[in-house]
Amino acid sequence: MASLLCRGILTYPPLLNYAALLRRKSHVFYCTMSTTEAQTATQGSQSTQIKISPHRKKKGLDDVLKDYEAIIGIETHVQLSTLTKAFCSCPYNYGSQPNTNICPVCMGLPGALPVVNSKVIECAVKLGLALNCKLNLKSKFDRKQYFYPDLPKGYQISQFDVPIAYGGHIDLDLPVEFGGGHRRFGITRVHMEEDAGKLLHSGNGSYSQVDLNRAGVPLLEIVSEPDMRNGIEAAEYAAEVQRLVRYLGVSNGNMQEGSLRCDVNISIRPIGQVKFGTKVEIKNLNSFSSVNRAIDFEIARQALLLSEGQDDQIVQETRLWEEGSQKTVTMRKKEGLSDYRYFPEPDLPGVTLTKEYVDSIRNSLPELPEMKRRRYEELGLSMQDVLFLANDVNVAEFFDETIAKGADVKLAANWIMGDIVAYLKNEKLSIDEIKLTPQELAELIASIKGGTISGKIGKEILFELVAKGGTVKGMIEEKDLVQIADPAEIEKMVDKVLLDNPKQLEQYRGGKTKLQGYFAGQVMKASKGKANPGLLNKILLKKLNAKS
Amino acid sequence: MLSTTAQSQLCRLRPIPALKPRPLTTTSSSLLTDQSPPSTSPPPPPSQILTLRRSLLSRQVTAVQIAESYLARLRLTEPHLNSFLHVSDSVVREAQSIDDRISRDEDVGPLAGVLVGVKDNMCTADMPSTGGSRILEGYRPPFDATAVRKVRELGGIVVGKTNLDEFGMGSTTEGSAYKVTANPWDVSRVPGGSSGGSAAAVSARQCMVALGSDTGGSVRQPASFCGVVGLKPTYGRVSRYGLMAYASSLDVIGCFGSSVADTAILLNAISGHDRRDATSSKREVPDFISHFTASNTLEDKPLEGMRVGLICETLGSGVDSGVVSVINAAASHMEELGCIVKEVSLPSFSLGLPAYYILASSESSSNLSRYDGVRYGSQAVADELSSLYGVSRAEGFGSEVKRRILMGTYALSAGYYDAYYKRAQQVRTIIQKSFKAALDENDILISPAAPSAAYKIGEKKNDPLAMYAGDIMTVNVNLAGLPALVLPSGFVDGGPFSLPVGLQMIGAAFDEEKLLKVGHIFEQTLRGRRFVPPIIEDDNTC
């Protein structure tokens, strides 16, 4: 079978159009015009070069941008982390040897038939509900038809006119450093479909090979309303989708691995104009920051063209974001609308959801990011803290469990966002991989607050708990770390220190009061760091200043 | 009787090594085999499967002896018929292993030693499976179709892969990329199609039973042309897993036998839910032959009160008058058996043909997209992607397949979808409703299986519309998803002998049991007819 799959296929590399127009540098756009640059064979006579007249050049980009508004919508593909593929029982593991997770069904062998993995429907319903969508209790699968070597059947099983979920919205809070603010973006629809395989191109480009491991892996496509206006909003939308799928546990949401893919549709128009501008699609966005930067680049590119009266240079096309050069380039121009000849998938019965099924899923939904953020806000946390804690589902769960054990909210937040996260970063771990339990963190916070141990000792214990585990109580006992808060005991130690240092005592009483610190240090040392610092200082001061 | 050159050549080939079963030592208790009637009238067809089983279990013959006698007949007749694209080389070996089991007193399945032909659009793990297409030349699937697997698990032996119109698209088997199959009743005529190879093979007793597939009549019309029993089960009754899809919402795997009992036994073997086919039904599968009535115990009017609707639209213009008289005679015969036969009208009947060709072509244009030369099958030498696709498919597909891909692509195109595909689906719903109404009034419906008997090879080859028109009797049943049984019921003039004509009985969804029961009584009481083609007439083992 493997030999069948390793046939070489000759493909043209994507027709790339390297028209360099703008480059962004430290949040400032500027033109890098060069008429000699960026001509490729494929461009032919239809060059997308812009000639910017000298007086225009003087007008700043910001002046140009303020006259236009961008209309941005995003199509997100979420790869589901189900145990098996959408329509067969093959597992999918990212990074497996090519063509090791395949079977007759996902290879599209003659006679093979798809059977829906019910987990895919469950994930779709979960995400649909989480996106505040309405559900189509009766939906169906359709075939989207086109030829490409990574598409073994010559069609993709998808959903066309009746998606499983539609008409929802997503709420998010913009980061404080970008001005903050709450946003609600509309969700047009969520539908189920299968992924295609991957083409592996030979080094010299003379042939390609097909890896079908990914073929048939379940995807949910989320289509947003064109509600976003700039790169930050779009990037935050994508980040919120990632948060949602991770909270729901339906996907790992990893953009680098392609488990979360965003295609951006963008058009711009002069402010006040009702008619939409020409829509351009941007692909190859592998991180939230590339979503952000690609959009801002594209807005600037189109705004400049419009301001120069070169509207005809903005064409309906798909552009690729080039991370290296930080710009978008033409991938393919659309010759009218492609006709996918959708029709209902005859190999699969319709998808019917019962009200009971939907309700049971609704009742099993976890607390979602938006609800969490609102709750954290009500707990009195700052927006910065709220966003930080709610960002990662594991961190949020850790925090929630810690405060459920009675820990002080602000202290718990500080410990987690401070020392614990620093440790995680250092060790490249996630919070669910450390030995410290929320129970013990709560115990630690309580022990400090209650005066059993000092904050300093608390910190030391924390690092041991994180790395080795164990309990706060056990560690305090084992190391005899209980704070000494008995005045008589401290007084004894103070007396001993004063007695052992007659010279310093004389100097102090002679006016060198700075020596108080020295005495305090000596007492603390004698107490092995366990003396209650407040009590120690109070007693020490009294003794030092006592008329002897 | 054998007047043509071809037939006389066949005469010279005889005698075929004939197996002479010893007389039974005990009185048969089977209800189903022929007890020689007192008259000189030829007996109704015996069940080859039950006869074999009895002989095997009583150790009168061995599975190897049976297999060898069928293979010998196959070798003699095949040069004239071309029923097979591939003949298995392990038939005798498999038969031997059944004999070994029997000699060790181990249980053998109900199909033990039964020689089964399999249409080549069904996947078989150890044999080529081409779908009759050049594009799959040499392709060997890594798995057995579910129906084939079930046959094998019950002891059946796959004799070989039978010829067909490429991917099931055609009504003559001339659409095969490899060979033209001849009709055993007259080798200058087509066996029908697309399961022509299976029908011819059963008719000429090259195998005992055969699997075919029926998308618009591809089991029933060749059964009629070749004088064998053909059953198209209800959509969903038999798993389609491993059947190369032509039109997924219409495709059904069906059965051929030389008797109703054999057909029913084969259906028993292959029916039932399959978790690999989401469209296969979870309905319980009854034992289709347990309610058969033995011919010698039949009452005077065994079908008393059975309401039979004769579809009047199927006997109008365009239908051969000989066919009409055979069907009318069959209706009279049913009345004699106690049936109440009335004419029923299905006003939507004539809409079936255009709706069928739009839907089947649309689905096929999609189903055949996978034949791209990328992963399997023949791959054209090309230096860029679009010509890899273009040339592989241009060279790999035959003209009828291309015609249907083009029609289907057109019907599904933006701007045409509503006028064609969607409208055809609406027609399909109307047809389903009108059949439902007719079957609420009647137990079964009857009609011819084809407007004519077998026609000459080449006669309609260049006239696709004429060939499509021949499907008028059968396509409606696929659109409605209903079961239908075709039984040899008479002859019309034609050829050196005469040509068989089949009667189609249509039942309610999942009521194959009733069709087979009625069909069995019809068959056992139809005197004076013997549906054994002249090509093997003198072979007394048939």
Ligand SMILES: [Zn+2]
């Ligand atoms: Zn698979």
